[in-house]
Amino acid sequence: MKSLYVIKIGGNVIDNSENLYNFLKDFTALDGHKILIHGGGKIATQMSEQLGIEAKLIDGRRITDIETLRVVTMVYAGLINKNIVAQLQRFGTNAIGLTGADGNFIKATKRPVKTIDYGYVGDLDSQSVNAENISKLLEAGFTPAFCALTHDGDGQMLNTNADTIASAIAIALANYYDTTLIYCFEKKGVLKDINDEESLIREINPVRYDELKKEQIIHSGMLPKLDNAFAAISCGVKAVVIGKSDELGKLGNNQPFGTRLSN
Ligand SMILES: Nc1ncnc2c1ncn2[C@@H]1O[C@H](COP(=O)(O)OP(=O)(O)O)[C@@H](O)[C@H]1O
Numbered sequence: 244m245k246s247l248y249v250i251k252i253g254g255n256v257i258d259n260s261e262n263l264y265n266f267l268k269d270f271t272a273l274d275g276h277k278i279l280i281h282g283g284g285k286i287a288t289q290m291s292e293q294l295g296i297e298a299k300l301i302d303g304r305r306i307t308d309i310e311t312l313r314v315v316t317m318v319y320a321g322l323i324n325k326n327i328v329a330q331l332q333r334f335g336t337n338a339i340g341l342t343g344a345d346g347n348f349i350k351a352t353k354r355p356v357k358t359i360d361y362g363y364v365g366d367l368d369s370q371s372v373n374a375e376n377i378s379k380l381l382e383a384g385f386t387p388a389f390c391a392l393t394h395d396g397d398g399q400m401l402n403t404n405a406d407t408i409a410s411a412i413a414i415a416l417a418n419y420y421d422t423t424l425i426y427c428f429e430k431k432g433v434l435k436d437i438n439d440e441e442s443l444i445r446e447i448n449p450v451r452y453d454e455l456k457k458e459q460i461i462h463s464g465m466l467p468k469l470d471n472a473f474a475a476i477s478c479g480v481k482a483v484v485i486g487k488s489d490e491l492g493k494l495g496n497n498q499p500f501g502t503r504l505s506n
């Protein structure tokens with residue numbers, strides 16, 4: 244099987260032009276097929292506030308009413324996605340910027356209302372990602388760059404967490420490629436002490452993950468990220484790594500990079 248990197252970058256990387264530049268350069272230097280998934284929650288929050296729309300998040304998930312959906316569609320599919328695609332083109336990566344609606348690549352279901360109404364937020368299942376058609380793009384020489392938007396197949400765009408999209412794409416493509424999923428953010432990986440970059444935990448298995456949660460060493464945004472990461476490992480993705488966007492180059496040079504997950 245050919246190899247594939249599925250790489251996700253979060254809002255803190257996108258928001259810093261120097262970090263984004265370095266990341267996209269290192270991304271381009273990696274050999275083989277690649278898919279990029281980007282978030283941008285931080286920028287959507289800033290833009291909402293500039294427009295006088297209050298941003299509401301619960302456990303890191305955005306309450307997406309119709310006004311907020313308009314904002315995130317403009318910010319994720321427009322501003323951020325096209326800027327990333329243009330920068331990748333400069334480095335020589337033939338990127339094609341996509342939402343899940345384009346090519347019907349990712350179909351989601353609007354989250355049912357239980358105690359909280361998340362509004363226009365999409366949930367993914369094992370049938371959501373059209374891996375065969377995405378693989379056609381890869382084989383034609385394109386590098387897909389997905390933003391955090393999907394659709395319901397009935398005309399409705401949906402806001403979907405970018406970590407979840409990355410995991411779902413990696414799982415679906417694992418039937419076609421030897422797939423490595425990488426979450427890039429602003430820290431060296433999962434840290435024992437969030438304020439000490441030297442306290443990197445090199446490897447985590449599910450037992451250690453439970454211990455780290457109990458000790459509250461892992462919290463906030465890292466919890467759903469690791470849940471998505473372990474879901475990928477248990478569904479056929481060959482390797483999952485969480486690391487610093489600035490250090491992605493180490494991966495290509497076979498140097499130790501980030502926190503590796505194991506079964
Ligand atoms: N043990 C930990 N090691 C590193 N980061 C952690 C840890 N526990 C919680 N975090 C938090 O998780 C955040 C990453 O999650 P999130 O903000 O969702 O990422 P992204 O930037 O990819 O969207 C970090 O910025 C950090 O504040």
Ligand SMILES: CC(=O)N[C@@H](CCC(=O)OP(=O)(O)O)C(=O)O
Nearest residue numbers: 253254282283284304305391405
């Ligand atoms: C439903 C939901 O919460 N969607 C996310 C999508 C963006 C995202 O995931 O951005 P980061 O990776 O930068 O956090 C949001 O709107 O914040």
